[in-house]
Structures are given as structure tokens and as C-alpha cells.
Amino acid sequence: MSGFPEWSPQQRIVEKRVLEKIEESFRLHGFINIETCGVESYERLVKKGDGKEIYRLSKAGSGEENLGLHFDLTLPLARYVLDRKGDLVFPFRRFQIQKVWRGERPQGGRYREFYQADIDIVAKGEMPAHFEYEVPLAMCHTLKSLSPLGLGTFSMHINNRKLSEGFYRALGIEDVEETLRRIDKLDKLGAQKTRQILEQVAGAKGADACLDLAQIKEKDPDVLAEKLESLRAKWGVEGPSAERDLMREGEEDAKAVLRALLRSGFEGACIDCAIARGLDYYTGCVYETFLDEDPALGSICSGGRYENLISTPKQAFPGVGMSIGVSRLLSHLFSKVKADRISPAWALITVWSEEERWRSDEAARILRERGIACEVSPSAAKLGSQIKRADRLSIPYVWFISSDGGEVKDIRTGEQKKADPATWEPDPKYAADIIVRE
């Protein structure tokens, strides 16, 4: 089934560890876990997503249902928050790690079923700007915590919708959303083609100016300010105006993110005025994150601030969120690390004969009671073939149980000694079950 990835038991160990590290970091940052069901109202999905990619459910006999599989975790969050707005404590910091489904054409790093790991902070009423740095800060920490699992350095690219919108409006461009959508294609289409499609909405001068803004990529907040100043001068929009104020506001919010990341020790962030994000619900900072050694993999962690995604006409629920594309990350990590264990068992308990299997069962019971994972040999075959099973499953120890006691052998070193299941401890050096490939 193309696009529906399934991992080997060893790859699953890596996936599980990645998910656990992400979750641990989300908790460290005070995010609360929720899980939503896999389905949403089909109408809502179609309204917010790409209809061609949405899986709708039907049942023999009752036909099409008003249900589809969720394609992200933001839409479910919106429903969850509105369903429980009377019970949740706002600002609501939530994390959610689940599979989502998109019927895209499968290609490198893109799947039809994949894990997303999201954090969002949803406020009631007004949302303070500092959340726009808290969320990317938590994400930088989270991604950094994956470096023992082979994740290299990464760059977070930050932009702000107000910055782009203010500039576009100052240039006289009316359809800001469509301009953003076209700028978003710059990466895929290249400058020349993007200029052509921009010209249709922004005019010739507008297209050139938009592309000029999109070229700005800067790590230093002060240099950024200078570059934007000369950009405005070049295109004749430097005078005071409401549009210019909006642009400045976006600039300040974006720089605040950059500064907070720098304060926290992250130097891999930049303001990248080409980042537009396809989704039209973003209203403030937007973020994308690329692996330095494999930028072609695409963004591995993206998001932004939104005002109206959750809000109702009666009540505002602005928020900011980011999402890690875990399965895409994994497709990269599998080439960097591998699992050193297959079975979680520390020991295989051999069996002398089926009549004496109960002795091995009893030793296993005692070990498990003490929290030591083990398995009893499936057959009373020759010892060599029992040990071979331990070896093939990367189980580090083999136990030999007899009526007068037991012996345990470290099959990696060959060392064998008398031992008692009631007191024996495995060497913790075998606990590390993921190793970095050379």
C-alpha cells in the first residue's frame, strides 16, 4: 500500500524513541496532552483542507458518512477547544502526537499516513506576543533533544505575515492572500516562474518588489532592520503610513522571536522573508525548519500564529502552534541511527526438556517480578540453537536453569557465572538500544 509506511521492529524502536523524546520535551515545557479521535465532520475538513486529499468514510449498507479522516491536528484542536471551552484553563497549552492522513501522491519523505507532533497555545480573548517565541523555543529544544538519535543541526526560518502584508499593501497590492500563496511557491518554481505568476496579481513593479523582499534572509536582528529600511527606500514606501506601521509591527514580533532564541542559546534561526506558509489562517509569525544537511527534505517543523481558526463570532481564541512532521524526520533518521536490540528481553531462559519447562517459567516469573524482561525459550532444542535465537533477537544474556540452581551467560563476552534469578542484575551497558551508524 503505497504511501502507508510500516517499519520493521528495529525501525519501530527508533520511531518509538523519537516519539518519546518529543513527548518528554513537550511536557518539560508545560504542555498538556490530549488525544482527539481520528475522524472529523467531512464538511469541516473540506472547508479547511484540500478536498482531493481528504479521505471520506463510507459503510456498506449506509453509504457515505459525514465523516473523514483528519489531515492535521489543528482542526481537531479547534473543535476540542470549542467543545470544552467551559472546562479548559486558558491560555491552554496542549500537545498532541497522532497519525494524520492525506491522500497525496506519495514521494520522498511524504506519506499518506504519518505522525504529527503538535504544540499549540490557545488564549481566550487577547493573545500576548511572547507566545510567538515560546512555541518555537520549545520546538528548538525538542528538536535539539533528538540529536542523540542522529538529528543534525537545523535552521528555523521565521517570518511574519504582518511584515509581508504591510509591505504588499504599501506597494498597492490588493490581493495579499493570493500574493502570499504565490510567493510560497518560490522554492518550488524558482524566481523567474514565480515572478510571472506574481505579476498577474501584483503588477510588474509589485512582482519585482515582492521578490526583493523574499530575498531577505538575516540572522542578526539589527542588520535585518537596516535591510528592511533600504528595501522600503528602494521601492519608495519609506514614508509613515498605516501599512508601514503594520510592516514594522511584524518586524518587531519576528525580531523578538529571533532574540529569544538567541538568549536561549540557539543560533540556527533567521528571519526569512520568503517564508509564506500555504495556509491562509496565519496572521502573525510563521515558522519553517530545515535540516542543515538535508534541506531538500522540506520543512520538518512548521506553524504560526492564527487569530480566527478557533474563534467564534462571540469569542476570540487566538493561538500559536507548530507541528513536527515525525514520519518525514524518521525517513531521514533511519539512515543515521539503528536499533541495537530487537527483543526487549534482557535474557532468554533456556529449557532442558519440556517436562522441566516449569523451572524456566518459574525463573522468568521471578525475573519479571523484579522488572527484568525475559522470554522462555520456545523449545527444548539443542542449547546451541536456543542460544542462536537469543543472538538473532539481540538478547544479551542466556540463562541455564537446573534443579540445583542457575547460571547466566553474557553471549556478547562469553562470560558465564552462577546466578540466582532473585538477585541477578543485567549490566546496564546493554540498556542503550539505539546506536549511531558509523
Place this chain on the structure above:
Amino acid sequence: MSGFPEWSPQQRIVEKRVLEKIEESFRLHGFINIETCGVESYERLVKKGDGKEIYRLSKAGSGEENLGLHFDLTLPLARYVLDRKGDLVFPFRRFQIQKVWRGERPQGGRYREFYQADIDIVAKGEMPAHFEYEVPLAMCHTLKSLSPLGLGTFSMHINNRKLSEGFYRALGIEDVEETLRRIDKLDKLGAQKTRQILEQVAGAKGADACLDLAQIKEKDPDVLAEKLESLRAKWGVEGPSAERDLMREGEEDAKAVLRALLRSGFEGACIDCAIARGLDYYTGCVYETFLDEDPALGSICSGGRYENLISTPKQAFPGVGMSIGVSRLLSHLFSKVKADRISPAWALITVWSEEERWRSDEAARILRERGIACEVSPSAAKLGSQIKRADRLSIPYVWFISSDGGEVKDIRTGEQKKADPATWEPDPKYAADIIVRE
């Protein structure tokens, strides 16, 4: 969305803990984790399941797909094993904890989307009978490990298909599968109605004899042997025959399970000749498990041995597996335990003013680096209202950070003292985040 359960953040803490305890126990017993995708070939699903309950996928534009959502984790296991039979080490002990979907009418304890937690041992070629006790033994340990989470005592009911089949055949009943399917309804329909529907396939005498067998429920293996002996005498099938041998074989396998459970200290098991299991792929022992204080909830953990579910014409892959209906269990546990925490944060770091927020951010960074979860207050509101947030989120500590140091207050005891984020440790007594209701 009826039948698609979603829990509050506090209920999710209980669910997460239950899933973790189950997983921990599965690993202790040497089971290897895999995860399969949520979809399977629609034809395969329909062939093995109830077509009316299976969700099929479609996409606007491309119409119905040859895909449906899996309704259990056994069918995906079968595909996974055949896909990777060259790479897996047999007997393959796997566990899998995932959501499954069934378009049933939602009712108490039954959902349309729910978690299953499965273990299976799949052999290549022949499968030794001892796996038929290893799997229920692991499940008994697993369920017992949930008692700190409020799970009371439970009874595991064991039967064996060969025992029933041997008896039915000895009585001259030809359609054994249909007879089993009808006996399976005994619980729902009662003896009188079941007798009526049995009579159609087994005749009047056969129906009475089948019901007689189904009455046998016995904890003592030796007493069971006597009861079966007198049953055979009563219905005139005590003479030696192939059917009788089959019945005896099933009896021995079932008793071996009971004995292994007793050896391991479980006294809550019995042979229950009424257990039939609706699925026709079972060939040996079958299991169902009931909560002693709420048997009406239905079986919380079921399964059995199968010969042909995974096997191909060329190669036999017999197996034995059991599945915990986690969501059903949860619907019971939510009345027994509740979460004592909402936020994972140990501490809320207050903020004096937005200008000084960076100090609180810095304290949070230091705490998190040391593995201590915290959140920085969302606003520089009056201290009372900042503390109120900690209280509503059940965060046990509040930090006050100023230019000359910090103080930390235990908001449950009121105790407040000078402290340094670089060395402070929360009291581990607040780590227990799930408490048993009184």
C-alpha cells in the same frame, strides 16, 4: 460524533498511564513492538469481518478506494508477518497497541474508535501447546499490573475448540462452526432461546447436550475431568473414538492453561465450556476475561489459538493471541480513579512585569535543562491571579524570580523559601498524578 470518544486532559492522563502499564508488562514478557498502518485492503477486511461495520475510504475526484480502516490488529499482523516472513525471527512474539475502528451502534462500553492492546506469538510450521498458556499468563500479569489504577479482580474463562468440537462430533452434529456461533449467543439470548436456535442445527437431543456442556464451569482441573466424564456418560459418547480423543486433547490443553495460571499464583481462572468466541479462525484454546465487579461490561481481554489465519497454502504460521479492549476498560476505570494533576509542570514561574519576563524565561530554561517541567506565567497579572492559574492546573509550586534571586512556594502547604533554579528539587510526593477515588 457518537461513538468516537474523546477524553478530558485529566482522563487522558489515566488513559496514557493505562497504555504505558500495559506496554511495560508486554515488554517484560519479551514481546516486540510493531505498528501497522490504519488501513488494509478493503476486500481483505470484508472477507474476514462484518462488512456492515467496516469503514471504507473514498476521495473526492478518485471515488472509492480499495482501502478500509482496520477493525482489529490481528488481520494487520497476518499481513505484516507474510510481508516480512524472511526477516522476522520465529516464533515471533509481537505486541501492538493501536486504535481500531468499527461502525457498530455505539452503546455502553462499545465505541466506533477504540484502543486495542494485543499480544500474539506466531510460529512457523508447528506451534507448541505451551504458547497457549504463555499468552494468557502474560495477560493475567498485565491486567494485574493495572490494579494500582483501580482495576479490580477479574476472571479469565478458558475453553478449547477441540473440546467442544469433539463433543459435538461425537453427538453426530455436522455443522460445528454454526453450532459454536449459536452457543456464543447463550449469554445474550439465555438458555431457552439458544436451545431453539441450536435445535435447528443440532437436533433436539444435540441442543440439550450442547447446552449441558455449556453449563460446565470449573476452577479445579481434576473436578473438570470428572464432570466431563459424567457428561459423556450421560449423553452416551463415553466409548473410545476419534471424536472423543479430540475432546480429550482439548481438555488437556485447557487444563494445562489453568495449571500454569495456578502455578503462577492466579486463582481467578476457570474452564468455561460456554466460551465459544464468534470468530471462526480459532482452533484451540479460547479466552475471555471479565471484571468480577462488572461482568456486564463484557469481555475485557479475549483471544485464542489459530492455525490458518496467517498460513498460506505453502507455509503454516499458527499462532495464539489475545487483545485487551483498552477503551472499554477505561470506561470502567474512569469511575474508579482520577488524575491528581492536569499540567505536567512542577512549577509555575511568575512574571513581575513584561520587561522582566526574560528573568522568568531564564529560570525556566535552567529548570528544564535539569529535567524539571515548568511553565512561565502567561501574563504579568497580579500575583494572586498568577497563583490561581497554578492552582487550577494543579501545579504544586510557584516560583517568584527577582533580580536578587528566587523563592519557591508550595501552594498546597503554603511553605515558601529561598531557592535557586540550578539546584532546587520538587518533592517527589507530588509525582503521583493518579489517585484512587474514595
